Amino acid sequence: MLKKTLFTIALGLTLSTDLLLTTVAAIAIPSDAISQQVSQGSQPRFTPRRRSLLRFKVPSIRGSRNLEAGAARGECSPQVISAVIPPKPATMASTDLPVQLTVSDRPTFFVNVPQTSAKQAEFLLRNQTGEKILLNKIVPVTVSKGIMSYTLPADFPGLQVGQKYSWRFSLLCDPTGGDRSGDAIASGWIQRVQPTATVATQLQTATQRQRVLIYADNGYWHDTLKTLADLRATNPSDLTLVRDWVDLLKSVGLDAIVNQPLIQLNTATAFNR
Known part of the structure; x- marks a missing residue:
């Protein structure tokens, strides 16, 4: 026992x-040895890094105080139409208006149209003082809503470097009767600038996708928007471009219009007013 x-x-x-x-x-x-033991015989998992958001650097360029800018609804547009441009900075004086920069002599202008029954639109370009009309074109409108774009035509002599211009886009609610009081209007300012030697060299060797980043980083709004819109048009299934478009608009507070379809107005059928 x-x-x-x-x-x-x-x-x-x-x-x-x-x-x-x-x-x-x-x-x-x-602990890392334990992790290795646990993961033996299995494929490693990699978490992809989040790409950088496309952001636009808004330049602090101001125009003269005697030019118009704004947005308005009309009889053929129940909601306000507006230029697709960064909002006016809060630090800018109430009497000043922001000017968008471009390096193009014939830039493209974008206007958000939430809804309209108009069949025609007018694009008007004036010199800095507003005294001289440089371009006045009537273009057909074949859709009821969207972000509509208008490119200055080939027969236009082009914007001059260093000059500021006012532009206005109007939906013609009564094109035959001649009553313009009910037109929906969007407007803004633009100035053509000469890029620095460094930026010019970068643009010469850059791809279209790289140009979007260069334009955005240097404050060229119309060029950024145009290049990215062209890329989306030629690559409609590329979700990266869609995300870039959303990020770009959101970076300047245009969240409300990120899902609007892009509509290029047919300048080939435009005629002088």
């Missing part, structure tokens, strides 16, 4: 010692 009791005690001590050694050994193993 005594021998049996001693054997039981010895066996218990042996098992306790083994358990203690195993526990100590497990504690001594580095």
Whole structure:
């Protein structure tokens, strides 16, 4: 009986010692080694890094105080139409208006039209003082809503470097009767600038996608929007471009129009007023 009791005690001590050694050994193993053991025989998982958001750097360029800018609804547009441009900075004086920069002599202008029954629109371009009309074109409107774009035509001599211009886009609610009081209107300012030598070199060797980043980083709004819109038109299934478009508009507070369809107005059928 005594021998049996001693054997039981010895066996218990042996098992306790083994358990203690195993526990100590497990504690001594580095956590990364444990991770390696767990992951043996399985493929490593990589979490892709989030791409940088496309953001626009708004330049602090102001225009003269005697030019108009704004947005308005009309009889053929139940909601306000507006130029697709960054909102006026809060720090800018109430009497000043923001001017968008471009490096193009024939830039593209974008207007958000939430809803309209108009069949024609007018694009008007004036010099800095507003005294001279440089361009006055009537273009057909074949859709009821969307972000509509108008590019200055090939027969236009082009914007001059350093000059500021006012532009206005109007939906013609009564094109035959001649009553312009009910037109929906969007307007803004633009100035053509000469890029620095460094930026000019970058643009010469850049791809279209790279140009979007260069334009945005240097404050060229119309060029950024135009290049990205062209890329979306030629690559409609590229979700990266869609995300870039959303990020760009959101970066300047235009969240409400990110899902509006892009509509390029047909300048080939435009005619002088």
